[in-house]
Amino acid sequence: MNQFLFNIERTFKASEVELSALKNAMKEEHLKRNQVFLKSGQVCTKLAFISEGSMRLFYDSPNKEVCNDFFFENSIVGSLASFLSQTPSLTTITSIEPCRLFVLHRDDVMNLVANHASLRKMADIVVQEQLLRTEKREAALLSVNPEDRFKNLMEEHPKVFKRIPLHYVASYLGITPETLSRYRTKFLV
Amino acid sequence: MNQFLFNIERTFKASEVELSALKNAMKEEHLKRNQVFLKSGQVCTKLAFISEGSMRLFYDSPNKEVCNDFFFENSIVGSLASFLSQTPSLTTITSIEPCRLFVLHRDDVMNLVANHASLRKMADIVVQEQLLRTEKREAALLSVNPEDRFKNLMEEHPKVFKRIPLHYVASYLGITPETLSRYRTKFLV
DNA sequence: AAGTTTTCTTGATTTGAATCAATTGCATTT
């Protein structure tokens, strides 16, 4: 949590008052491995700052799970689309490793952003980053072939391969676990 | 423009005052075929309501263009990520058919949403819809095979095939024009 | 209207990833 608050103070020039308001709203929660944080169909009523651990966000469509994203310590997790629109989430979010979370409930978030300019700015940036991320991901899925997507991920986020089960990584890359396994032997040995 | 204002009045219960504020801020502009509305690298400083015509938003990466989305009359176009963050746009937006636009500049948008609750609500919903749309698209690109993506698009947005050059549609679907052509003969004849 | 360019189609071939099928490895449980 301190890391989070420090980032906010530095990045958004948040005041003491704002920081303590934020701190008071955050409740510590723990998840074991493979526990559900948000189930698709439910409305997302909370966001979490991940202090330790890793999580994944995925579509659990009838036939197969599709892994959309991974989250590690020092990032904020939640279904923004559902959280903002208060409509049922299309995605499920679960822990991968055991997690220490600092949870913010929607009412508190709404109060905080309504009353504190720097926190409003922070919230806007969370949304912007999500928009940028999905825009890039869309383009990558359309224009980069699977093998290069693998190479890019290896280069940009090597820890994904160390901490995330590979069949989830395969799903994230849009390939089968077999193909991922072959890429690994092809490029690592 | 009237269609747009009517929608806003009905959906967001905007008052007379709010509607006329919005109306005053909108400037009519016309685009010929294949004219640029926003070039990648530039900051997106305006949004447009499309009154007539069609547009496309795409990544113009070095090797190939990747078409991310199409827009038709009665929708709002712009790079939200760039518009909100005021960072250079990753995407380019051009007209496909000749367009009649009603353009809103950023300063005006910011003033309108700061001063009018119903317009703020509208802006939030524009962002939410974008988040939902990209979330779904991501999942579709990962979990639906190209042929089914084609069939879904045929079913959900048949006008795309009538009004958009097919090589753009192919790019949107993540396939080559040749493959799209084969799907068409396979399913239509 | 003739010519030029762009878009779309059709066919032959290649290629890369999925699928099918076992096997091995690893970790959790008892």
Added chain:
DNA sequence: AAATGCAATTGATTCAAATCAAGAAAACTT
């Protein structure tokens, strides 16, 4: 430590889409 179940690898085969290569058909230009 043995047993169970899940995860990852490896090999053989199939299949779907890309690529390569012309042509045909529209759509602009002059």
